[in-house]
Amino acid sequence: MTFVDEVKNAVTPRAALLVLGVLALQLLFIASYVGALHKPDPTDVPFAVVAPQQVSGQLVSRLEELPGGPLDPRPARDAAEAREQIMNRDIDGALIVDPRGTTDTVLVASGGGTVLADSLTKIMEKVDATQRRTVRTVDVAPASPDDFDGLSSFYLVVGWCVGGYLCASILAISAGTRPADRQRALIRTATMALYSIAGGIGGAVIIGPVLGALPGSLWGLWGLGALVVFAVGMITLALEALTGVIGIGLAVLLIVIAGNPSAGGAFPLPMLPDFWRAIGPALPPGAGTWAARSIAYFKGNALTGPLLVLSAWAVVGTALTLLLSMRHSPDPTTGPPATTPAATDLRPGGSTAA
The missing domain is CATH 3.40.50 (Rossmann fold)
Known part of the structure; x- marks a missing residue:
């Protein structure tokens, strides 16, 4: 084979599109973070x-x-x-x-x-x-001496978000990106719920009793963490059910590229440009960061809005995951689809291998 033939054989159209998609995510990451954080000025x-x-x-x-x-x-x-x-x-x-x-x-x-x-x-x-x-x-609401620049809430929520979409990604690709049928979708949803409970309490314990970085209710932070992880995980599963492996990239776009710089972590919302200030409260990192600070420093006030945002992401993600799984569920009246033989054994008395 010539070199050109080798390249054509190695670089399939699908692989080329995925690489271009990764390049787009990389450039959007740079544009989003630098655009949001390069010139923080208080406004209104x-x-x-x-x-x-x-x-x-x-x-x-x-x-x-x-x-x-x-x-x-x-x-x-x-x-x-x-x-x-x-x-x-x-x-x-x-x-x-x-x-x-x-x-x-x-x-x-x-x-x-x-x-x-x-x-x-x-x-x-x-x-x-x-x-x-x-x-x-x-x-009137001083940050903890162990919470430098008030960033601990933001990093805590970022950790919960990372855990949510990584767990969902592993669940989705563990069977080779096999589409989830109804039973598999239910198993993934239940697994995501259990993981969210563990991730929520783990983060709350580390940030509170272990490091002493955040005051506030341990149970409140645990509940918030479980909701953040579950919301991010389920919307990731929904995107994967909708678009396949591309859904992982879409989750990164939504949570990491759009959500993190607009969360009000490094710089609170009034110091961000208009676009990021507008989208931040509606995305899981922004809602989670606001809620974590409210629990830690503001006696749990102003929690209704962000909790509703996180709950909406969780409900929409769960509903889409279960509804989309029905496309791949066998018809109960006809049973599972017939398996097409993949290879034939040519030995005497040979049989068919599926």
Whole structure:
């Protein structure tokens, strides 16, 4: 065979398409991560202002007109209301103006992201400096000293997501990418559920009692972890049932390339560009990261939205996996399809090998 013939024999059209698909994923990975994280700037950060009535409106207007639009300010009645809104995760910070002195207070929550908390402090220092005033910072939901930059929640959720799609991929290709019939799909779903329970408690124990990186309820994190793993695993199984081995690449596209940079981990959502800020809360990494931080630092507040998102992914993934498996299930009235002989034994009295 000539060299060209060898190449044609080795590189099939299917292999070439898969390689091109991998190249596309690689370029999308670079574009997504660099696009989301190369220039973090706070934009429209929900921010409360507590000030005397006669100056509150003017201060809110001045903050709205800051270059680049970093804040989305709104008045609050008093410091207690501002604190409550931060703990409910309705806002990310607040300015408390002292009408009797020259030192104001900035309320932040580093548990929701240290980088954002520091940015809010710097913004208010510059604003107050123009009025010959100073600020002091009060952290109402401080990140753990062992949780550098508040990243532990994000890495925990990334680990759960990786486990979910890797387990689903192994379940799908263990039989040589054989399409799942109804019985096999049920077995894979049950296995995924058991794996999710183990993965959830394992991650919660490591991040909490073992490393002490996150405070909060161990049981809450366990439940969250099991839901994240199961949601990612089942949507991966559904994509594989729909498109075959290509589904693994689609899962990587959805969870890793689109989900991780938009999760608000390295930089909280208000510091991401519009596209990533919009998709982040709707994807498992973003919903999981928000929920983990709420459990760890915000007394379990603001969990309904992200739990509904994760539950929707889990339900859709499970339903699609089971429905698509019916395409490959034998008809109960005709039995399994007949097997076509693959080879014939030519020995005397030879038999057929299936």
